[in-house]
Amino acid sequence: MAKLDSKTPAGPLADKWQKHKQEIKLVNPANKRKYEVIVVGAGLAGSSAAATLAELGYRVKNFVFHDSPRRAHSIAAQGGINAAKNYQNDGDSVHRLFYDTLKGGDYRAREANVHRLAEVSVNIIDQCAAQGVPFAREYGGLLANRSFGGAQVSRTFYARGQTGQQLLLGAYSALSRMVGAGGVELHTNSEMLDLVVVDGHAKGIIVRDLITGAVSRHSADAVILATGGYGNVFNLSTYARQSNATAIWRAYKRGACLANPCYTQIHPTCIPVSGDYQSKLTLMSESLRNDGRIWVPKKKEDAKKDPASIAEADRDYFLERIYPSFGNLCPRDVASRAAKRMCDEGRGAGESGLGVYLDFSDAINRLGEAGVRERYGNLFDIYHEITAESAYKTPMRIYPAVHYTMGGLWVDYNLMSNIPGLFVLGEANFSDHGANRLGASALMQGLADGYFVIPYTIGDYLAQQKPGSRPPADRAEFKQAEENVTAMTKRFLANQGREPVSHFHKRLGKLMWEYCGMARTKQGLETALQKIPALREEFHANVKVPGSGDTLNQSLEQAGRVADFIELGELLCRDALTREESCGGHFREEYQHPDGECKRDDEKFGHVAAWEYQGEGQTPLRNTEPLNYEFTKMSVRSYK
């Protein structure tokens, strides 16, 4: 059984991080260059961590499966990044950001982690502005803000609809500077396929070069995973096509606990599915809910009609009706489920009936078409390219889609997993968003972890490792891990199957969406737990992977990733089945209030569930870490 000590520092909430920073061990500047740190991933968390650790003097190796670090999917985040700057003088504070984030997460995150996140949020904006990130400005030259869901203050900083791109390019520029200066050794087109654990500590990784197929061993004093979330377990999602869970899943199989996998976020405003060939769902930023009003027809008979022909009196602005104080800006899980309920009642819009209207006509009347174009022009363009419809003329049709995963590898307050020396940052860990993430908080967390947390906390671990003590890569553990990877490649290529990898990924996605999507039931989850192992067996018997292993082979890459998704999907359903309550993104139909809101069970489930691998074919072990709320009361979340 894994030991899960959160290592949360004692003392008053607002002092914990300061005090902790003063108490943890330091590595002296001359010794830093004796330590090698592997960073896997180069999104916001990975590139900010790699750059900052190199600035401190550590020798950093950064591995990315993309052809350039700048391609990581953080680049696609649209709306913005939260920070408790209170530049708007509207009553924001670190405490308020802490409270909104904790409440938005339905009281399933650690208080101390969330408070630290809110504290460093202000430093992130300073850092990014100094890097030259072209944030939106007011005419006086100062920074502009907008509002996001789950908050009643304007604290979101943005760069048009491309905030993630600009923040990532900022972090990428810092990383590039350190690559140029020799502090970071960059390995692009390099996919981590196994974690090497020596004497109980994470000391290296096995990597496949995606262009040449060469498999190599890399040893280090510590390993950082910043490899993103696992939303592509649903196949269709707003994730990039290549986003995958392989790094965290292989670490899980080496003993790292995977926490709360059932906390998945379904984003309310995405462009609906159009056909079976679909490879991707496109998000329409939450920022649109600042000015767009969401409605469905009041009467079922109107559902298939042209929206322009439906009179104002016959429209149901359901979010404004049900949640008058937050209205269209209620949190994502709440908005998604409300949209689903409307469609389930038969009032959904469009040919499929799976859509609600996001209408800008009021905003166009108020701001003029040019005003709306200035705020959201690029989003309206994206919508037009995909649907061939103009949202200036007719309301957008939107529907919820998988967008983010709050669950991830378990980490303590230092962001270290239960395997010493293995650190996990950004979406890949489970730590700060509880059961639901608020909009504009993913960018905040990724950069907080990389710029302002890991540079301190990794020192505490490394100071306890003798300089130069990392094991050589010819040790048995490395050899065994490499053989593991090579054998898997050989097995896929030799398989006499008939179906391409995508066939299985699509089927897995449909199972997950049907039984473990926006609404889950005991019976449905039990069905999924029958069907997924069967799918897994069929996949290994019948998948066809053409080509060879010593060249660029995208089918082979995808086969390994889908094999991991199938196993992770099973664990996700198991976690959802075991958590007999509803909270945030995890909605069990059996546990709801009469108005359809989540019914938590703090007594039985006020804890983190961290799953521990027990070997192939064995039921994993469910460890728990109690969530001790010292400063806040776990209360019923209300946005009414």
Add this chain to the structure above:
Amino acid sequence: MVAPTTKKLFSVTLRVWRQAGPAQPGHFVDYPAANVNPDMSFLELLDVVNDGITKDGGEPIAFAHDCREGICGTCSCTINGKPHGPGQGIATCQLYMRSFADGDTIVVEPFRARAFPIQKDLVTDRSAFDQIQQAGGFISVRTGAAPDANSIPVPKEDADLAMDAAACIGCGACVAACKNASAMLFVAAKVSHLGLMPQGQPERDKRVFAMVQTMDAAGFGNCTNQYECSAVCPKTITHDFIARLNRDYLGALFRAKFKPVSNAAGGGGS
């Protein structure tokens, strides 16, 4: 989850460049595709064609792609002779089959430029862009050393213009479209983004030298003002930035001649 479509399906032929590796010769192969839905993206059609090739025992077409929403800059085909295809202001992943007609033959090639060697089929090596960035595409600021964000006001017009340049997704279409395979639009976008911000001033001259020199060394050609780059740019970045880059470069050259240099430059602290 998916309703049967009422859209009229059609057929096209994909004429695709196949090349097993950097040193092997390449050639075009025709792949007929039936039942094409106009709402399907071009890359989704490639997915479908690839599944068909796999089932028939062949090796699927390697192509670069990731976000499929026009922002990561990974996708990179030249379609019917134009990088990113017939659309305007979009990347290949944002191209939908409604842009084509029944019976069309669609020619699909990799981006072609000496500095972007072909790795396989439609996949090219664009790491030269990263090298240019590593040479100077940054503002040197250590984590933790930044002043309060509002202590450096940036006029809105400058921030907006910087954002226009910063929108570059680093796809390389500008290079592929240029008869000289010049990377001037890419470099101009980067230099202009940082050069327009007050934070970017201290290293402005050094940056433009380093980036232009690295660009030249990587084997990109020169700009002869044909503007094919901005015509195909998925973010419609204007070639005006190239003029700005040239001004910056000339200014930096001039200043380098006459700028006084401290005797202590490069010395260590006491």
